[in-house]
Amino acid sequence: xxxxxxxxxxxxxxxxxxxxxxxxxxxxxxxxxxxxxxxxxxxxxxxxxxxxxxxxxxxxxxxxxxxxxxxxxxxxxxxxxxxxxxxxxxxxxxxxxxxxxxxxxxxxxxxxxxxxxxxxxxxxxxxxxxxxxxxxxxxxxxxxxxxxxxxxxxxxxxxxxxxxxxxxxxxxxxxxxxxxxxxxxxxxxxxxxxxxxxxxxxxxxxxx
Amino acid sequence: xxxxxxxxxxxxxxxxxxxxxxxxxxxxxxxxxxxxxxxxxxxxxxxxxxxxxxxxxxxxxxxxxxxxxxxxxxxxxxxxxxxxxxxxxxxxxxxxxxxxxxxxxxxxxxxxxxxxxxxxxxxxxxxxxxxxxxxxxxxxxxxxxxxxxxxxxxxxxxxxxxxxxxxxxxxxxxxxxxxxxxxxxxxxxxxxxxxxxxxxxxxxxxxx
Numbered sequence: 272x273x274x275x276x277x278x279x280x281x282x283x284x285x286x287x288x289x290x291x292x293x294x295x296x297x298x299x300x301x302x303x304x305x306x307x308x309x310x311x312x313x314x315x316x317x318x319x320x321x322x323x324x325x326x327x328x329x330x331x332x333x334x335x336x337x338x339x340x341x342x343x344x345x346x347x348x349x350x351x352x353x354x355x356x357x358x359x360x361x362x363x364x365x366x367x368x369x370x371x372x373x374x375x376x377x378x379x380x381x382x383x384x385x386x387x388x389x390x391x392x393x394x395x396x397x398x399x400x401x402x403x404x405x406x407x408x409x410x411x412x413x414x415x416x417x418x419x420x421x422x423x424x425x426x427x428x429x430x431x432x433x434x435x436x437x438x439x440x441x442x443x444x445x446x447x448x449x450x451x452x453x454x455x456x457x458x459x460x461x462x463x464x465x466x467x468x469x470x471x472x473x474x475x476x477x478x479x
Numbered sequence: 480x481x482x483x484x485x486x487x488x489x490x491x492x493x494x495x496x497x498x499x500x501x502x503x504x505x506x507x508x509x510x511x512x513x514x515x516x517x518x519x520x521x522x523x524x525x526x527x528x529x530x531x532x533x534x535x536x537x538x539x540x541x542x543x544x545x546x547x548x549x550x551x552x553x554x555x556x557x558x559x560x561x562x563x564x565x566x567x568x569x570x571x572x573x574x575x576x577x578x579x580x581x582x583x584x585x586x587x588x589x590x591x592x593x594x595x596x597x598x599x600x601x602x603x604x605x606x607x608x609x610x611x612x613x614x615x616x617x618x619x620x621x622x623x624x625x626x627x628x629x630x631x632x633x634x635x636x637x638x639x640x641x642x643x644x645x646x647x648x649x650x651x652x653x654x655x656x657x658x659x660x661x662x663x664x665x666x667x668x669x670x671x672x673x674x675x676x677x678x679x680x681x682x683x684x685x686x687x
Binding site: 274275276277278279282295297299300301302303304305306308309350351352353354355356357360362364372373374376379380381382383384385386387388389390391394396397419420423424426427430431433434437438442445446447449450452453454456459460462463464465469470471473474475477478 | 482483484485486487490503505507508509510511512513514516517558559560561562563564565568570572580581582584587588589590591592593594595596597598599602604605627628631632634635638639641642645646650653654655657658660661662664667668670671672673677678679681682683685686
């Protein structure tokens with residue numbers, strides 16, 4: 272991916288604020304990769320963000336600095352800051368406390384043509400839907416109809432197939448079986464009423 | 480998450496273009512959730528995007544409509560379009576052909592303080608680093624030192640533990656074991672020189 276790590280002074284050097292002294296900021300949830308909101312910072316907001324480790328923005332309508340979460344409690348803890356190739360946009364990766372949107376939705380982008388999630392979460396939502404509606408001719412619906420024992424048995428089978436493909440050293444086969452395993456892993460989570468997000472959160476807890 | 484699905488006419492109704500007739504657009508990779516770029520559309524660009532299913536933008540520097548990928552071949556196939564609570568920003572989920580950035584980087588946000596990836600990809604990068612540097616006192620480095628057989632054996636053990644926790648019906652235990660399984664799944668991918676992205680791509684192929 273060609274990731275380049277910068278020090279804070281390199282990151283903010285030559286940053287291009289627009290004619291109003293603002294820079295657009297894309298805010299992304301660190302856990303799920305969901306895009307949460309689009310906001311603006313001026314230089315002071317950026318400095319406060321860096322100093323405090325929490326997101327500060329500039330409100331264009333209220334013409335004032337704005338510490339996100341100050342009234343709602345929905346603070347954003349900054350995990351990473353990235354800058355784009357033109358140095359005229361920032362990307363904030365945050366740990367979102369509560370929800371990002373004033374409507375009560377987790378993300379401000381809660382309305383879309385198809386559900387708005389990147390693939391793994393889209394697949395999770397699709398599988399959850401299948402469990403509810405149990406359509407004919409759906410492989411996952413068949414699994415949900417057969418129930419927990421069968422689903423966990425399949426999880427075991429797919430693990431073993433992944434292990435054997437891994438021992439064989441044939442990359443294509445391994446990718447195929449590991450994909451089967453991840454798919455049945457998601458089916459198992461849904462059967463157990465666990466969200467993929469909860470697994471990510473557990474892994475984040477361990478890596479702190 | 481309160482996702483609301485809209486028809487195209489609902490999505491673009493009352494959309495707030497700024498005083499220059501533009502709306503900011505956040506572009507996100509559908510497969511990995513990576514934020515790729517920040518651009519602008521005018522009404523015509525949005526119409527062309529909807530008509531063709533490929534991303535069109537308005538270049539503020541060249542003052543012209545711009546079909547992303549026309550010269551580079553790096554087209555963006557639109558998977559979903561979301562709008563924010565204020566209807567003044569769009570989020571495009573795309574399948575990125577090639578790379579998004581003119582620098583040759585996959586994302587325009589290739590420079591950051593810490594690596595710029597949401598957690599699961601951050602963890603994957605961290606584990607890949609561990610395999611290279613094999614630091615003392617690192618559990619994953621210990622696994623990589625012990626090699627493929629041991630890693631795949633652990634994958635099997637964690638699957639079994641997940642299955643047993645699932646049968647027990649204790650949610651906390653299941654989350655704990657499923658997290659262990661996902662962790663060792665990532666370690667296995669790295670041992671086999673496979674990227675998590677390749678697994679997602681295989682699953683996308685199957686769901687087309």
